[in-house]
Amino acid sequence: MVxxxxxxxxxxxxxVxxxxxxxVSMxxxxxxxxxxxxxxxxxxxxxxxxxxxxxxxxxxxxxxxNNNDDEVIVHLPSSILQEPVIVREIKFSTGSEAIQRLQLxxxxxxxxxxxxxxxxxxxxxIPFSTNTWExxxxxxxxxxxxxxxSGNVTIETIFYNDVDVLSRSVWRVFYT
Amino acid sequence: MGLLSLLQKLKRSEKxxxxxxLGLDNSGKTSILKxxxxxxxxxxxPTQGFNVKxxxxxxxxxxxxxxxxxxxxxxxxxxYFEATDAIVYVIDSTDEQRMEETGIELDGLLxxxxxxxxxxxxxxxxxDLFSAYSSEEIxxxxxxxxxxxxxxxIQPCSAKTGEGIQxxxxxxxxxxxxx
Numbered sequence: 596m597v598x599x600x601x602x603x604x605x606x607x608x609x610x611v612x613x614x615x616x617x618x619v620s621m622x623x624x625x626x627x628x629x630x631x632x633x634x635x636x637x638x639x640x641x642x643x644x645x646x647x648x649x650x651x652x653x654x655x656x657x658x659x660x661n662n663n664d665d666e667v668i669v670h671l672p673s674s675i676l677q678e679p680v681i682v683r684e685i686k687f688s689t690g691s692e693a694i695q696r697l698q699l700x701x702x703x704x705x706x707x708x709x710x711x712x713x714x715x716x717x718x719x720x721i722p723f724s725t726n727t728w729e730x731x732x733x734x735x736x737x738x739x740x741x742x743x744x745s746g747n748v749t750i751e752t753i754f755y756n757d758v759d760v761l762s763r764s765v766w767r768v769f770y771t
Numbered sequence: 772m773g774l775l776s777l778l779q780k781l782k783r784s785e786k787x788x789x790x791x792x793l794g795l796d797n798s799g800k801t802s803i804l805k806x807x808x809x810x811x812x813x814x815x816x817p818t819q820g821f822n823v824k825x826x827x828x829x830x831x832x833x834x835x836x837x838x839x840x841x842x843x844x845x846x847x848x849x850x851y852f853e854a855t856d857a858i859v860y861v862i863d864s865t866d867e868q869r870m871e872e873t874g875i876e877l878d879g880l881l882x883x884x885x886x887x888x889x890x891x892x893x894x895x896x897x898x899d900l901f902s903a904y905s906s907e908e909i910x911x912x913x914x915x916x917x918x919x920x921x922x923x924x925i926q927p928c929s930a931k932t933g934e935g936i937q938x939x940x941x942x943x944x945x946x947x948x949x950x
Binding site for chain 2: 647648649680682688689715717718719720721723724725726727728729730731733
């Protein structure tokens with residue numbers, strides 16, 4: 596024989612559990628489920644800078660990529676500022692889901708003031724793909740001296756899928 | 772030779788020019804673009820997505836999109852058609868076995884509404900190899916001469932030696948200026 600009272604208590608307890616579970620799962624969902632899954636799957640693989648003769652001037656270390664919070668210190672050779680043309684290659688990969696509207700924004704700040712902004716719209720990215728973007732940057736005639744820039748320049752790189760942030764990193768650049 | 776010299780031939784400035792490079796896997800799309808900027812082409816892996824090359828000077832921008840050609844990737848090509856100003860279609864001139872397949876893929880592209888009237892350059896690549904079909908043979912075999920809804924051209928080339936690549940892309944630039 597099942598004790599009816601005991602069963603009632605047990606049902607009550609379970610109900611509480613279910614309520615708790617609901618709360619937990621709602622909290623998890625509150626920060627946009629898409630953003631969560633995509634951000635763990637989208638990955639910057641490498642960043643490379645070369646000159647017009649394809650000589651590599653700088654290559655990223657993995658530790659400087661995909662950190663979404665801390666500012667990272669990056670040392671670039673000051674000779675980069677003398678090159679008339681810089682070719683910068685960003686390689687990135689996607690996970691099991693296609694990205695519909697990939698956008699890149701880069702904010703260059705000097706002493707915290709926005710001095711330059713670069714945008715690029717990639718659009719669609721194939722699932723499980725590795726993609727590269729090579730940008731040829733033709734230097735301005737009056738480039739500032741490395742001693743003025745060193746340590747005072749930050750580069751913020753943000754990849755978006757539409758409005759969802761997939762990856763954000765901030766570099767503080769020192770010229771050595 | 773190089774993308775920069777091509778950009779300087781581009782006269783218009785109202786918007787960015789977009790060139791789409793397609794073709795079967797192993798036809799040499801990535802190699803052609805690398806050769807254009809004098810990069811090494813010995814260790815190129817199959818493209819598992821896209822490679823974009825962008826450049827901008829004096830407010831004029833050029834974006835060249837090279838999309839992977841593997842069979843599993845081809846269904847995604849259509850995602851890259853929008854706003855295309857020119858198609859570069861690359862053929863491995865030695866790949867007799869897949870000549871029909873490449874012809875079918877090209878026909879499919881020419882029938883796409885989003886690519887209507889978009890100028891077409893066909894690169895008959897790998898001309899450095901003895902077994903390569905000539906551009907005339909390919910043109911005939913794939914009935915390219917029947918194309919009458921857009922400007923088109925076939926250019927023999929070799930990503931290995933660099934021959935023909937600049938010529939082909941300069942032809943494309945002429946049509947970008949006319950848009």
